[in-house]
Amino acid sequence: MPYAFTLDDVAYLASEAGRDAVAGAAPLLTGDRLRAVTALRERLGDRAAPVLETALLQERVRGRVPDGWLLTADAAEQATAAPVAAHRAARLAGRDVHEVTCSVGAELHALRGTAARLVGSDLDPVRLAMAAVNVPGVALARADALAPVTRDTVLVADPARRTAGGRRTWRPDDFKPPLDGLAEASGVRQRWAIADVERPYRHTHELVVSTAPGLDPALAPWAGEVELVSLDGRVREAALWSAGLATTARRATVLSSRGGAWTVTDAEDDTCPVGPVGEWIVDPDGAVVRAGLVRQWGARHGLWRLEEHLAYLTGDVRPPGVRAFRVLEHGRYGEKALRRTLAARGVGRAEVLVRGLDVDPNTLRPRLRLRGDREATIVLARLASGPEAFVCEAVGDRVSARSEPSCTTHGTP
Numbered sequence: 001m002p003y004a005f006t007l008d009d010v011a012y013l014a015s016e017a018g019r020d021a022v023a024g025a026a027p028l029l030t031g032d033r034l035r036a037v038t039a040l041r042e043r044l045g046d047r048a049a050p051v052l053e054t055a056l057l058q059e060r061v062r063g064r065v066p067d068g069w070l071l072t073a074d075a076a077e078q079a080t081a082a083p084v085a086a087h088r089a090a091r092l093a094g095r096d097v098h099e100v101t102c103s104v105g106a107e108l109h110a111l112r113g114t115a116a117r118l119v120g121s122d123l124d125p126v127r128l129a130m131a132a133v134n135v136p137g138v139a140l141a142r143a144d145a146l147a148p149v150t151r152d153t154v155l156v157a158d159p160a161r162r163t164a165g166g167r168r169t170w171r172p173d174d175f176k177p178p179l180d181g182l183a184e185a186s187g188v189r190q191r192w193a194i195a196d197v198e199r200p201y202r203h204t205h206e207l208v209v210s211t212a213p214g215l216d217p218a219l220a221p222w223a224g225e226v227e228l229v230s231l232d233g234r235v236r237e238a239a240l241w242s243a244g245l246a247t248t249a250r251r252a253t254v255l256s257s258r259g260g261a262w263t264v265t266d267a268e269d270d271t272c273p274v275g276p277v278g279e280w281i282v283d284p285d286g287a288v289v290r291a292g293l294v295r296q297w298g299a300r301h302g303l304w305r306l307e308e309h310l311a312y313l314t315g316d317v318r319p320p321g322v323r324a325f326r327v328l329e330h331g332r333y334g335e336k337a338l339r340r341t342l343a344a345r346g347v348g349r350a351e352v353l354v355r356g357l358d359v360d361p362n363t364l365r366p367r368l369r370l371r372g373d374r375e376a377t378i379v380l381a382r383l384a385s386g387p388e389a390f391v392c393e394a395v396g397d398r399v400s401a402r403s404e405p406s407c408t409t410h411g412t413p
Helices: 007-014 016-030 033-060 073-078 082-091 106-111 125-134 179-186 188-193 286-290 294-300 335-345 361-367
Strands: 096-099 117-122 139-142 153-157 205-211 223-231 234-242 250-255 261-265 280-282 313-315 324-332 347-355 374-383 386-395
Touching (some): 082 106, 106 117, 125 139, 250 286, 294 313, 335 374, 335 386
Parallel strands (some): 096 117, 096 153
Antiparallel strands (some): 205 234, 324 386, 374 386
16 A cells, blocks of 8 residues: 655655655665665654655656655656646646646646646645645645636646546546546536537636547547647557647647657648558557547658558658668568568567557567577558568667657647
């Protein structure tokens, strides 16, 4: 069970003595953990538990939030990564913003630099106390997200997506606070429902909700824009933007923790026909795939699709900075034939990518009996002509956010 912090713990951890204690505990965690705990208890008594938990949590979130922050276990689990929070804050620049699930302040930290006016609120007094330490100077209030204490603001929410037992939930009704409740409290649900009525509902809020990337957008019909966001090749969230904030219906945003970002939207040209394999095979970023924008991104780079219903793209020019696979050899997929091809090429290490086939890469790889000192990427795909195997050379970094520096990450595309 994670440690349950108290307000007294927060006051101590925020003090000079508490900060020194956490800094002194951090080096002990790399050695014998039991010995470290014993030493801390001898030195700090009842303060050992919150100090140890804080040192552990700060190490867990290193790089995601500023060093030295105070956190709870749940807050560390859900804290928005800094580049994702910064991207959202940039889209809200110049607006009055109320983050109604502010927790320990990860989003407030980014919003503080862009919002015209900023308020954070949460029901948990301990998290609010931590936010006051982590993001000093921001107005905070203890309040229910379903009863906003501001008017004429953009409400920003990141509902908890775990049940009481700690399991992830995909049901919006189980979010805390629930998705429909947030839409109701902000007024965007009523505005959407009676948009064609002569006297529409006059609400005072716009709404942005960070949700799980697998959420069905049909469950949030009030959302004017659904934005899929990835960071370093991993899809982190689906952001729902109410109509007054939307600039397009669907957007994919690709971020890198090393800097750089690009977006693609459904407003762009989607001329991306199906054709035979070119020199390169490209597997688009997961945000592009989940947002249903493979054709738009392919058209942007002069690529075409391998198959109508597959996300793989192909072309004769590799998009700049994007990881892609140079096709060395291809033919009808058969395990024995593939094994012979790899043996002839001296392939001893292989990455296996599969689309449209019932093939488990982890099961297939040992059966290929790889021997040799060369590396290859094997792309298996079901095409209209049948299952096809492509033996390729991977080129480029897995993190591709630097590839399109000319594309803005916010505003009208």
